Amino acid sequence: MENPILQSKKELIHWINRLDDLEVIAELVDLKEKRATAETFSEPHTEYLVKDDFDERFAKGLNSAESRKKTREFISKLSWVK
Template sequence: MENPIIEAKKELIQWIKEMDELEDIAELLEIKHRMVSNVVVAEAQAEYVVKDDFDDRFAKGLTSAESRKRTKEFIEKLPWKK
């Protein structure tokens, strides 16, 4: 018994060979293009793996003392009404 997928492909190939309408062929090419584009996009996204660098960024961040100092300076610079 033959694989049903192969059977279906053969049937489609024969149908396409007998096709004469340019509009129908253009529609099939559009379907093909969409399918190929989806695969290309999915592959391209796999190349960009995001590195988890939270610990590095956290180490470069402000200390609690520096944060308090900056907050105090900011509050002092606010235009308080006297």
């Protein structure tokens, strides 16, 4: 038994091959372009496996005093040539 979707596609292809109406063809081209654009910009409806914990990581980050201290330590460890 043949898949009904395949049968419908074959019927549409046959109909389009016999089609001579430019307006209908233009509508089909517009529909095709709209579908391609929608598929390009749409986001899949899947759940993200990684949670977005930016706020938590930001709260645990360095404050300005700690950042200055780490920068001074880093600079002091560089091998300066005199």
